[in-house]
Amino acid sequence: xxxxxxxxxxxxxxxxxxxxxxxxxxxxxxxxxxxxxxxxxxxxxxxxxxxxxxxxxxxxxxxxxxxxxxxxxxxxxxxxxxxxxxxxxxxxxxxxxxxxxxxxxxxxxxxxxxxxxxxxxxxxxxxxxxxxxxxxxxxxxxxxxx
Amino acid sequence: xxxxxxxxxxxxxxxxxxxxxxxxxxxxxxxxxxxxxxxxxxxxxxxxxxxxxxxxxxxxxxxxxxxxxxxxxxxxxxxxxxxxxxxxxxxxxxxxxxxxxxxxxxxxxxxxxxxxxxxxxxxxxxxxxxxxxxxxxxxxxxxxxx
DNA sequence: TAAGCTCTTTAGAAAGATTCTAAAGTATTG
DNA sequence: CAATACTTTAGAATCTTTCTAAAGAGCTTA
Ligand SMILES: [Mn+2]
Ligand SMILES: [Mn+2]
Ligand SMILES: [Zn+2]
Ligand SMILES: [Zn+2]
Numbered sequence: 001x002x003x004x005x006x007x008x009x010x011x012x013x014x015x016x017x018x019x020x021x022x023x024x025x026x027x028x029x030x031x032x033x034x035x036x037x038x039x040x041x042x043x044x045x046x047x048x049x050x051x052x053x054x055x056x057x058x059x060x061x062x063x064x065x066x067x068x069x070x071x072x073x074x075x076x077x078x079x080x081x082x083x084x085x086x087x088x089x090x091x092x093x094x095x096x097x098x099x100x101x102x103x104x105x106x107x108x109x110x111x112x113x114x115x116x117x118x119x120x121x122x123x124x125x126x127x128x129x130x131x132x133x134x135x136x137x138x139x140x141x142x143x144x145x146x
Numbered sequence: 147x148x149x150x151x152x153x154x155x156x157x158x159x160x161x162x163x164x165x166x167x168x169x170x171x172x173x174x175x176x177x178x179x180x181x182x183x184x185x186x187x188x189x190x191x192x193x194x195x196x197x198x199x200x201x202x203x204x205x206x207x208x209x210x211x212x213x214x215x216x217x218x219x220x221x222x223x224x225x226x227x228x229x230x231x232x233x234x235x236x237x238x239x240x241x242x243x244x245x246x247x248x249x250x251x252x253x254x255x256x257x258x259x260x261x262x263x264x265x266x267x268x269x270x271x272x273x274x275x276x277x278x279x280x281x282x283x284x285x286x287x288x289x290x291x292x
Numbered sequence: 293t294a295a296g297c298t299c300t301t302t303a304g305a306a307a308g309a310t311t312c313t314a315a316a317g318t319a320t321t322g
Numbered sequence: 323c324a325a326t327a328c329t330t331t332a333g334a335a336t337c338t339t340t341c342t343a344a345a346g347a348g349c350t351t352a
Binding site: 081083084085086088089101103104110112116117118119120121122123125126128129130131132133134135136137138139140141142143 | 263
């Protein structure tokens, strides 16, 4: 288990610590977002969805703040962005290297742990470049036989 | 070499045939786009870029028509869409299964032929689903040593 | 070739996601 | 508490993509 993984719900004080640890102020909005994002296992979520969850939870927060914080969390390494759909961004609370199933039907992501899938025989990289990440998206849809 | 591959520049009459073959009318705009897309080897291109290339080539065409035709060509199997950047769509004239290098620096795509890269040990799919495609994006950036 | 039909193109409006601006609010430090 | 720096926010702006509705072009048939 890597240092950043956490399988049990996180207490509010821990969430504040986690925010402070990346040099951000634990505002009411930030704590609420951290709670929605990190309290209860890994999540893959869009800005709009997170916004509506926050409003549902009774937290008054603007969409601009959602975007600000998603980007700040991403820069801080608490989130990563997953590109699977050209029309919206997904943010992933699992920042360990891993891949994804993408359910085309409902726009949902599911983790594939790094060890469960191997990419091999990557050809020589173009000159002067290095790998910054490898993303594998297995796009799946409802199967019609069976 | 699969049937759809073509290594030599395509003549205008061939382009018309190709458009007719997928039950579309060979309009001036469509022929011009087909020429830009299919005349000279594989391409990875955005709508805006294709639009400006068409205008540069002296073809009066609206951006709506670019989008209409990119989608019609994609539906017809002459193009595929590659999702690598959450802010814009790329269209690929290579419709054979293959993967990509993505140069993060300049937003450029480069093919990795299917045979040059292997994805193995894909875990069991979620119940009732089948694979619709597998996309591997190797994101690369300028390397700072060397 | 003309008529009629269908498909295509287009300008401009609209939509949807994301970012920006600038002003008010809040956390932190001294 | 005061000063400072960071944060939030409404609303405007931006950007890409899609839609609308009307004019234009290709195709078929007579
Ligand atoms: Mn699309
Ligand atoms: Mn972004
Ligand atoms: Zn994930
Ligand atoms: Zn390609």
